[in-house]
Amino acid sequence: MSTYQPQRDRLLIVDDEEAILETMQFTFEDDYDVLTCSDAAEALEMLDAHPVAVVISDQRMPNMTGVEFLSRVFERHPEAVRIILTGFADMDAIIKAINDGHVYAYITKPWEPDDLKQVVRRAVEHHRLTVENERLLAELGRSKVLLEAVMDRVDQGALAVDADGTVQATNPLARRYLGLAGDPRGRKAEEVLGSGDLERLRSVAFGLAADDESNTSDVELARGDVTLRLRLTVHKLTDPAGAELGVVVFFREISHEPLRRRFEDLVSQLVAMDGEIRGDVESTIVELRDLGSELQGSTVGSPGVQELGERSARTVTALENWLAIDDALAREDYPDAQLLQDRMRVALARWPRPEEVPARVRELARRVEAYYDSGENSKQRTL
Numbered sequence: 001m002s003t004y005q006p007q008r009d010r011l012l013i014v015d016d017e018e019a020i021l022e023t024m025q026f027t028f029e030d031d032y033d034v035l036t037c038s039d040a041a042e043a044l045e046m047l048d049a050h051p052v053a054v055v056i057s058d059q060r061m062p063n064m065t066g067v068e069f070l071s072r073v074f075e076r077h078p079e080a081v082r083i084i085l086t087g088f089a090d091m092d093a094i095i096k097a098i099n100d101g102h103v104y105a106y107i108t109k110p111w112e113p114d115d116l117k118q119v120v121r122r123a124v125e126h127h128r129l130t131v132e133n134e135r136l137l138a139e140l141g142r143s144k145v146l147l148e149a150v151m152d153r154v155d156q157g158a159l160a161v162d163a164d165g166t167v168q169a170t171n172p173l174a175r176r177y178l179g180l181a182g183d184p185r186g187r188k189a190e191e192v193l194g195s196g197d198l199e200r201l202r203s204v205a206f207g208l209a210a211d212d213e214s215n216t217s218d219v220e221l222a223r224g225d226v227t228l229r230l231r232l233t234v235h236k237l238t239d240p241a242g243a244e245l246g247v248v249v250f251f252r253e254i255s256h257e258p259l260r261r262r263f264e265d266l267v268s269q270l271v272a273m274d275g276e277i278r279g280d281v282e283s284t285i286v287e288l289r290d291l292g293s294e295l296q297g298s299t300v301g302s303p304g305v306q307e308l309g310e311r312s313a314r315t316v317t318a319l320e321n322w323l324a325i326d327d328a329l330a331r332e333d334y335p336d337a338q339l340l341q342d343r344m345r346v347a348l349a350r351w352p353r354p355e356e357v358p359a360r361v362r363e364l365a366r367r368v369e370a371y372y373d374s375g376e377n378s379k380q381r382t383l
Helices: 017-026 039-050 065-078 089-099 111-138 144-153 172-178 195-207 257-272 278-296 303-331 337-350 359-374
Strands: 010-014 033-037 054-058 081-086 106-110 159-160 168-169 215-223 226-238 246-253
Touching: 010 017, 010 081, 017 111, 017 257, 033 039, 033 106, 033 144, 039 054, 054 065, 054 111, 054 172, 065 081, 081 111, 106 111, 106 172, 111 257, 172 215, 172 246, 195 215, 195 226, 195 246, 257 278, 278 303, 303 359, 337 359
Parallel strands: 010 033, 010 054, 054 081, 081 106
Antiparallel strands: 159 168, 159 246, 215 226, 226 246
16 A cells, blocks of 8 residues: 655546546646546556545546446555546446445536535545554554554544454544443453454454455444444554564444535535525525434434534524524614624534635625624615
């Protein structure tokens, strides 16, 4: 696996339409080193010679679909973050790719350049974190103290087992996911993970450790009346001479991923709108409340589900405040200017992307400020 980290992050863009490649080159060349290719097979060879941070591929290409291409990228260069460009007609294939763990994000056509830049920016940061994790993993074999300190900082569950099969470290998330009581350090993995779902999880994890082709697999883990879906990633530890020191198993909870993507899509749709959005805001509130109900009824009690529920509720508060401000300015001659300002501050604080606010909302905020300064109200709707 490459730990490539150039001065400027590198993108590889694959599309059989030259016009798309030229547009992408123009969009990203100021911020990244950009490679382009119109043939998927040639792109794989290019990737072997020039490791990249992010691969962006069109879905519909001759000889090889985007999903097939990115699956091969995943097999050969799993550290490269993968993004696919697609139309709504291809959604079944995209969902399968996401569920198989091959695609970090999808962008539907036509896309907004700013939205695409945001997705790529997050993907590049994800790659940097992956590279940093690899660097930290290389250092884990040198010091148990460093091992425990680093693992506690990782935002995934982590379990380290030495070459003799003895647990050397775990972090709080791993102990929570696995339902481990007490400190498992110094005990054999066969004992710690010795029954029921944990035995199956151990079998999968150590099967991956022995597999030179793949280091990732998904498992379901029952914890009472809660079912977690975990993505296991296994990293082998070796000393400078190549001798095996053991493995680190990472557990990422992915049960809520489809709902999280739904939430992000709803927010992105509002951000992209520059015309009237009142009806869309109202329908988004309904959809977010439905999503919140699904989260509350979920049998998954993970931090990811809880965080998504909180983000969804905060977003509903932001949208409701924007509607209330717009109503007050349209219906009342002299609404309370201080109250309007306070509600706008609350709404902006609860909006999940403070750096990306719908154009009509920015206009509404300017109108609130102008009304606060002048006391003049045109009694017209903004949203």
